[in-house]
Amino acid sequence: MGTMGKAMKVGVLALLLLPATACGKSGTGTGTGSGSGNLSGKTVQLIVGVKDDPFYITMTCGAQAEAQKEGVKFSANGSAQWDVSQQRPIIDSVAATKPAGLLISPVDTDALTPDLKQLQDGGTKVVLVDTTVSDSSIGVSRISSDNEAGGKTAADALAKQMGDKGSAIVISVKPGVSTTDARIKGFQDQIKAAHPNITLLPVQYDNDDPAKAAQIVQSTVAAHPDLAGVFADNVKTAEGVAAGVNQAGKKGAIKISAFDAGPTQVQDLKNGTVQVLIAQDPAAIGVQGVQQAVAAIQGKPVQASIGTTLVAITSDNMNDPNVSKYFYKGSC
Known part of the structure; x- marks a missing residue:
């Protein structure tokens, strides 16, 4: 995790330059x-x-x-x-x-x-x-x-966690959504360009249903024993993916890079189920x-x-006030 933290500090700086x-x-x-x-x-x-x-x-x-x-x-x-x-x-x-x-x-x-x-x-x-x-x-x-850039950052972060090997899958809400389509493109393009030893499995969609996302994870683990990473590209999907990895008994073995930073996602990062959050x-x-x-x-x-702004959050930097201010709210 220490090496990951150093790498992600660079990622945070780069992403913070995106708005300008x-x-x-x-x-x-x-x-x-x-x-x-x-x-x-x-x-x-x-x-x-x-x-x-x-x-x-x-x-x-x-x-x-x-x-x-x-x-x-x-x-x-x-x-x-x-x-x-x-x-x-x-x-x-x-x-x-x-x-x-x-x-x-x-x-x-x-x-x-x-x-x-x-x-x-x-x-x-x-x-x-x-x-x-x-x-x-x-x-x-x-x-x-900049959702495409965020997808690329998620790809690099996940690949590092995976040791640049094994299979990875993207789980998303549904086709035809501008933001998540861009995240998928950025992720897939970066994996293909910079991480050729990782096998990309076909994208699967959960209709923004955490329970379905959890089911997709479990069925993918059964079909692909070498599954080593999941990119969950929105809040609800990330909640379901984390639950699915836990239910499959693969916490820590299957790495998760997720978009957004809702309360449940932040808790999943704290407990080690999720390794990287890309917060908006x-x-x-x-x-x-x-x-x-x-x-x-x-x-x-x-x-x-x-x-x-986009900010990459890991267990190493999540307690920094300049990072934790990007955690999402459950209410006003």
Whole structure:
């Protein structure tokens, strides 16, 4: 673990430089049509991907605090599962209230575009937070981590833990999600390019269900006795993967590199079930989402694209206040 800690300190520094790079590439411009500087009575709403996910709870806390600071009304909602059929009615309900601004984490890159376009055409300033859609005309601003870079960092960290040998598998939520698709790409590309002695197994999907993720781990262990590493690319998946490794009696033998840093994940890191967490900064995504929505409402320039911080966390650095501040919240 000591060698891993030294390596990851470099990783943390590199990842902390990502926001400046992303913002440097961002375009600016109003892209908002007419706006009013008066925020009196204006409402900004947030629709998250899954309402009980610690990532989105932390984002909501940040957005709520910033909305209060900006002097706009705020409310948040989200579905119980990562599902288009559950998120669409929420979008329709919000559209009926005609909010001045909407922050949203769309659960699909294409399926919800017509709904968001209709809402945007009706005058609501839409900001895409965390996830995006393929249609570049949707959203006055897009705010997210550099997920592909995070996937690459997860690959290097996991390969080191695995001793650069054995089989590895990626377990993810479902295809067609902008963030997790990028993480998978980054992970797979880096393993193929830098760790050729590791055998990549086909990606499997759990529909954001921890129980299914645990089942996938156990069935993969049975089919591939040389399984040595798992990349779990979101909160719910990581919880299930850790449980599955424990249930298979493989704690410590199968290494886990996981995206996000929810309370359960942090506990799994403390007890040695998980070796590396790639934490995002969802609170900052929420804060900046509200800032960009307010700017658009007021007719001021906005940043078209904003990148936020990623931090690699291990047992060696998790007690550092500069690192532990990125742990996610279970409530505001």
